[in-house]
Amino acid sequence: MNRTTRFTRLVAFAAVAGLALTACGNGDSDTDADGGAVTGGDASGETLSVWIMEGTNPDPTDFFDEVSEAFEEQTGAELDIQFVPWASAHDQFTNAIAGGTGPDVAEVGTTWTPEFGDAGALADLSDRIEGAELNDEYVPAMMEAATLEDAVYGAPWYAGVRSLIYRTDIFEEAGVEPPTTWDDLVEVGTTLKEHDEDLIPFPIPASVHTTTPFIWGAGGEVASEEDGTWTSGLDSAESVEGLTFLESLVSEHDLSTPAASTWNEADTRDAFARGEAAMIISGSWTPKSIIEANDELEGDLGVVPIPGKDGGMAPSFVGGSHLGVFETAENQDLAWTFVQMMTTGEFAEKWGEQTGFFPGTNELLTQLEEADDPLVAPFAQQMRDAGATLPVTPQWGQVEGAQILPAMMQSILGGSGSVQEAADTAASEMNEIFGQ
Template sequence: MRPRRPLALVCVSAALLSACGVLPGGSDGRHTVTVWLMQNSASPEFLRRFTADFERTHKDIRVDIRIQQWTGIVEKVQTALKSDSAGAPDVIEVGNTQVPQYVEGGRLTDLTLESMRDWGKEHWLPGLAEPGRDDSRQYGIPWYAANRVVIYRKDLFRKAGITSPPRTRDEWLSDTERLDSGGNQGIYLAGQDWYTLSGFIWDEGGDLAVETDAAWQGALDSQAALRGMDFYRRLQALGAGPVDADEEHPPQAQVFASGQVAQLIAVPGLAQSIVQENPELKDEIGYFPVPGRTAAHPGAVFTGGSDLVVPQNTDRPYDATAVVGALAGAKWDTELARTMNYVPNKTTLAGAVAGSEGVAAMAAGAAQGRATPNTPDWPAVEAANPIKGYMTKVLRGADPATEARRASRRITELLAPDFG
């Protein structure tokens, strides 16, 4: 059992962004809570408004927000979690799929009791909440999310006689076949876009890896996962995406902007790059959620985003937890989503971004979102990435079941490094 420190939700105050912070028990009587947030997660104006509101309504805590770079952050956080320094962070923003790495070793505070109070955990996005959970204990508190949608050319849809976006995978295939004519690509889908493949696998009831008897095993060879790969193969064939590269080689925004491509799968923010490349498309870009097997729900998608954690070594556990509760609460989480075009952390807050077509499409998909397998060894799989090689071989005509078994064995080896 990992050590846990029960906490109580208390009031919190905050100062405007400070270059150096104030030591706990400073001359103004406030205690300092040091918060690490990642670069570009929140705008300076949002942080000013958030902290000003705290300062106006709370008197006992000063928040020292320190912006971090994503490059090298895992090693930096790991070091901070082991630190006894007075300057160590009390609250840290971490990538949702990074939480299992930090849970290992018992260096995060268990926030289960706090999250069961008034934090609305029953409505949290699963793709943010599940990676923050270990053995039914909640260590990572969902903050914001982003996920892939279908970006499409409205003019090409009109020319093909398609009056509304598809809502099922069968409709999607049929529409894409109609779009894949007259020199157009029905969809640009690179052969190694494994995040998109993951969604199709989850939609079929499969997974990339599963845990049995406390051991993780690759699961690409399950019948459900094979059905997901078959749908990917059929969809990918309705365009000219390279079978041996991912979506960044070449950058798919450039391909969409320069060619007659009807659709691609990406986060809505990619549209900005498309319009920069080709301003004539500004009014012709639309968005819809990745379709599901039925019209009842959008398809499953990989959910990226951030959770908030509290290190075990903080000397301000109650105050730190209060900061987490405020940042992840409905008021400021909604403000963050509107300001930064994110998906809020709860399905019940989706209406806050309904006015933005791209973000609304993300929010619809996020309700069915998932994350990578909840094991600290998953980064080793992404580093070696046998999934990409498997996809290329299948798209080139190799037997899917045979290649899936090989890739699954490799995933199993990577998830059990001590026994590989």
């Protein structure tokens, strides 16, 4: 996409946003314009403005003090770090793009990156990433989430992934091992239920991140793109097979309960912590938070990758944040220096340690996997070897906003219609958005 086309899209995006408002490496290298490593480029007297999402790191002050010191020592420039609440971030981005008041660099949620990139707000980093020899170093799923029409609109910073967390104490009492296939999941869950009839072996909330591993695990797709056109795959035979399996865990095998379809992530986690549920699909940050709130559970948690249909791993959504450089940044070389410093090496590793999320590089993921922490390594393996992305299209935000997948699962788990009927309805709604 050339700069003229991108500028046109930026103007169009700004106009739409204005109408909406009316209606309602490491730290040791710099890079040149092509991404190659250089050692010069004194930016003394300059200030780089950066937006970071609030709350990911409970106390980021010391971290960014250290980053700012290292950045100024390397470049001579100062950092102006501003924290933006997640809840209002999308609107703040939209308003800033419309008014031309965006920062130089911003943390952008992975499902937002294509939208802002397509609007022309974010710079294409593909040449810089290639010049820094980071194409094969960044985690593939996160690179895919940032790529639109061969342009890369964000560098992978950090992410989380979901795997199967189980109560080792409950499993030991029932004499079962964690499942490695879908048949195992049924067998283990049935044994757990027989051992304790009040237990919910595997609660199934109507969430995207519990649903998609079974769609992907059966060979289905949420949506696919051909010749620039996206089409829902929820109504395919493969996707319906995965959805039917999930439905059977409630209606046929009694491993979940219809009430669990209304649970959010906190509800699911709390039921698990209380011992009311034995297995849950939850995030890489979950074990730490459970143990911090319930120290008596130290040693009673286990993690395995989400089992594939016949073995191996079912794909799991990798979600987190990219760091994007705004097209309006006056010094994009300086901005890229900051992005590379944050997404590779020492500072990427420290951010991961402090937040409980994973860095966006294969090298650091491998280190976590090889460290053999039983509550960390399986998540790292899942993210590196079976990480997946949701459709990389600017229209995905509208699909999320319409809650199409959760509504479909509510219908399926509540028994208000057949799996195929619910999938057909969801696919039709999704295709309507894609066709706009």
